[in-house]
Amino acid sequence: MNCKYFGMCASCTLFDKSYDEQLTFKLEREKERFSNFTTMDFDLIKSSDKNFRNRAEFRIWWEKDENGDEILSYAMNDFKKDILKIDSCQIVSAHIQEIMPKLLDLLMEDLILSYKLFSVEFLGSTTNDMLVTLIYHKKLDEQWNELAKQIEEKLNIKVMGRSRKQKIALSSDSINETLTINNQEFKFAYQEGGFTQPNTNVNIQMIEWVLNNIEDSSKDLCELYCGGGNFTIPLSTKFNKVLATEISKTSIKSALNNCDLNNTNKITFLRMSAEEFVQGLQEVRTFNRLKDINLKDYNFDAIFMDPPRSGLDNTTRNLAKDFENIIYISCNPETLHRDLEELTKTHEIVRFALFDQFAYTNHIESGVILKMIR
Ligand SMILES: C[S@@+](CC[C@H](N)C(=O)[O-])C[C@H]1O[C@@H](n2cnc3c(N)ncnc32)[C@H](O)[C@@H]1O
Structure with a gap:
């Protein structure tokens, strides 16, 4: 990939390396970081070199041209956190790339659409479904609805409008995605937010x-930080049943809907923070949300965790140590390293992977599978 904004746009920080050089750099950095735990070979999962993001957010920049007309541009931050106007972005999907200039042209046709618009979010899918959220510093009214509906029709996309205390979904607030995983199709609806x-x-x-990298199990899986069921639903095929928890109401609603889309009845989703769930499981606190669930019905032999950047809190980390198998997906190698300091006292690492979700940045995701030491 060769982008004309390399060195200016702060979203791509590893612009001075080819894609393969970036991978080698990240692999060596992480092997060094985790060398006190393991010297095994890491599995390395590559990204496409360009058009790999199905989600993106851009600022909107306003200015007047020489005729005094208002002109809108997409914008990112530069390395000094100043505004950098851009007319394209190579890391977003081909579909988002195609829609970006067409959307801007339509927005500039009417001040009702463009006035006080400050940011645009794109959420795309491999099925070509797309949700575009227009975010404003003004109240959205009936006239805005009418014009935004015309954009939906002209671009064959879904449009939402957001402003302070306002959230307007015109045709839908979600998009449909189908993921083919090990030759099996899984259906998801991705919800805005x-x-x-x-x-x-x-x-x-x-x-x-x-x-x-895990065995089929006749026992049950416990999952924390499950989001909309992205891992939960495919993983449920490997277990007897699954109990999955997550803090966000939007994500749990989405997870329940995704279960229906895949006709899965093996999974129970609970809206609980990881910390609350540990208290419920260890019977130190009672929760109304657990009243219809008999936690003693579960015979867990594995825990799956995909926490936010902060990693695991103390109580969750301690709970994980009680499980025979731990599967940990991490978006922050620093907190993963901290958590492995504890987890490797009771478990050994059997598999380690790096997933390059964010090419052209320093960021890397990791996956670790651990087994209890006997
Ligand atoms: C990295 S995402 C992973 C989501 C999911 N595994 C996926 O692949 O889409 C982390 C998730 O943890 C949730 N979360 C954040 N803090 C939490 C907490 N204290 N307890 C439970 N869930 C939490 C977030 O809402 C988010 O959905």
Whole structure:
């Protein structure tokens, strides 16, 4: 990939390396970081070199041209956090790339659409479904609705409008995605505001890596930080039943809907923070949300965790140590390293992978499978 904004746009920080050089750099850095735990070979899951993001957000920049007309541009931050106007972005999917200039042209046709617009979010899918959220510093009215509906029709996309205390979904607030994982199709509806993995191709490979590196089990799986069921639903095929928890209401709603889309009845989703769930499981606190669930019905032999950047809190880390098998997906190697300091006192690492979700940045995701030491 060769982008004209390399060195200026702060979203791509590893612009001075070819894609293969970036991978080698990240692999060596992480092997060094985790060398006190393991010297095994890491599995390395690559991204596409360009057009890999199905989710993106851009600022909108306003200015007047020489005729006094208002001109809108997409914008990012430069390395000094100043505004950098851009007319394209190479890391977003081909579909987002195609829609970006067409959308801008339509927005500039009417001040009702363009006035006080300050940011645009794109959420795309491999099925070509797309949700575009227009975010404003003004109240959205009936006239805005009418014009935004015309954009939906002209571009064959879904449009939402957001402003302070306002959220308007014109035709829908979600998009449909179908992921083919180990030759099996899984259907998902991705909800606006819910967490979704940005690099679809790497996401598929992350799920496959987990599925292909664990045994089929006649016992149950406990999952924390489950989001909309991205891992939960494919992983449920490997277990007797699954209990999955997550803090976000939007994500749990989405997970329940995704279960229906895949006719899965093996999974129970609970809206609980990881910390609350540990208290419920260890019977130190009672929760109304657990009243219809008999936790003693579960015979867990594995825990799956994909926490946010902060990693595991103390109580969750301690709970994980009680499980025979731990599967840990991490978006922050620093907190993963901290958590492994504890987990490797009781468990040994049997598999380690790096997933390059965010090519052209320093960021890397990791996957670790651990087994209890006997
Ligand atoms: C990295 S995302 C992973 C989501 C999911 N595994 C996926 O692949 O889409 C982390 C998730 O943890 C949730 N979360 C954040 N803090 C939490 C907490 N304290 N307890 C439970 N879930 C939490 C977030 O809402 C988010 O959905």
